[in-house]
Amino acid sequence: MNKKLYLTIAVLLILSFILCSCRKEAQIVPAPTNTVESDLVILQPDLSLPDEYYTSMHQGARVWHSYLNTPYGKYHYVDGFILYSQYGNSKFVKLCTKAECTHMDDNCDAYLGKIDQIVPTNEKTIQLGYYQDNIYYVERSKKNGLDWNLIKMNMDGTERQLVKTFATVSLTQGKRCLGFFHSGYYYFVMINAGQEMGSKYNTDNNFYRVKLDDYSEYESVISHDVIPEACMFTLVGDNVFFYVRTGPYNENYKLYDENPAEYELYMLSLTYKNMRLLTDKWADYRNSHFDWENAYCYKHNDGFYELNLTSEQMNKVADFKIEDAWGSLAYFYPDYNYIIAFAKTSDSRGYPRYFDSQTLYILDKQYHILNSCIIDALKLDTGCFIDDTGTSVLLASSAHKPIDFFIYKSDIGTDNVKLNEITD
Helix, strand or coil: CHHHHHHHHHHHHHHHHHHHHCCHHHHCCECCCCCCCCCCCCECCCCCCCHHHHHCCCCCHHHHCCEEEECCEEEEEECCEEEEECCCCCCCEECCCCCCCCCCCCCCCCECCCHHHHCCCCCCCCCCEEECCEEEEEEECCCCCCCEEEEEECCCCCCCEEEEEEECHHHHCCEEEEEEEECCEEEEEEEECCCCCCCCCCCCCEEEEEECCCCCCCEEEEECCHHHHCCEEEEECCEEEEEEECCCCCCCHHHCCCCCCCEEEEEEECCCCCEEEEEEEECCHHHEEECCCEEEEEECCCEEEEEECCCCCEEEEEECCCCCCCEEEEEECCCCEEEEEEEEEECCCCCEEEEEEEEEEEECCCCCEEEEEEECCCCCCCCCEEEECCCEEEECCCCCCCCCEEEEHHHCCCCCCCCEECCC
C-alpha cells in the first residue's frame, strides 16, 4: 500500500511540475461551454493584465480588421459572423454553442449581419468592444433604419440583448454614426449620409459619447470646428487625437506618389475638454501611434517622426524608403515596428491593381529592417497585418477569412522567418 501511495504522489508531483513549466496560455482552464456540434471552447479569463488593456480602444491594424483581444481570448468579425480563438496560434471558430446549428445563417448565435445590413455600404467593418465580461457592438435599428442601438452579449455569444437606443431620428436624420469603444463608453461622430469623415459636406461639429453599462442618454463631449473636418480619431487614455487632411489629396491612387497628403494633428483632453493643435506636418491615422508622452508616425518613403505631446516638439528620427512601393501602412509595437508596403500590379486586362502585392517589413526599434515577407493574397487597403501578440505576428490572407497565418517572433532577425498556416 505504501509503495502505491508513494508512486501516486510521485506521479502527481511530476505532472504538477510539467503543468507549472507550460506556457501561460496552457494554464488557463477552459470554461464548460463546448457542445458536440461546435468546436467552441471559451477560456476562463486571464486576469494578469489590467482591465484597461482590454477596454481601451486598440491602435493600428486591430481596429480596421475588427479584431478584439479580451481576457477570454480573441474575437474577429468576418463576413457577418463573430469568430473566436483561444490564446496562442489556434484556429478561429464561429462564436456559437447552439445545438445542431449549421453556423451558416442568421439563426447562428455568431451572426451579426453582413456589413451593409449593420452600417452603410461604404463602411468596411464594424467595431467590437469589450467591457465587464461582455462584448458590445452598435447597429442601425431594423425597425426604421434611423435609430442606432447598443447591443451586448455574453463572451460565448449567448444572451444577446439591446442595452439601449442611444441615437434617435432627431440626431440621425440624414446622418450615420462612426465610433469606437473606449473605457466603458462608445465615442462617436455623426457624418452626413453618403459622406466619409473629413468630407466638407459634414455639418455636425459635436464629439459624442454614450455610457455602456447604464440607461443614460448620449452626451456631447465637445463642440468644435475640427470635428466635421477630421478624417478619423484615435482614443488613448484621456486624450483623443483628430487628423485633419491639409495636403493635396485625390481618390485616384495613381497620384499618391506625386501628391502625398499631410495632416494637422489635434489633441482633445477628455479631462479638461480643451482642443489644441500639435502639428500641421503629421501622417495619416494608419501610420500613427501614441503613448502617454509621445506620438509616432511614418511618412511614406520619407521617414519616422516622434512628437512630444507636452512640448509639441517634433523630430525626424530616421530616414526610411522602400523602393517600388506606392503606399504603406506602419504599426508600432514594443518589440518591433512593422510596415506593409503596397506595390502596383496589373490584372489580366492590363488595368492597375494597387493592393494585390503586399510586403511585410519587420524593423527593430532603431528602424532597421530585420526581415521581409511577400504576401500576395489580401486585396484590401487595410493590409494583411493584424496584430503582434507578444509571441507571434498574426496575418490574414483574405478579407473574407479570419487570421490564418502567423510568424514566430522568436524567428525574427534570423533566416527562419516564414508564414506558418493556422491549421488547428
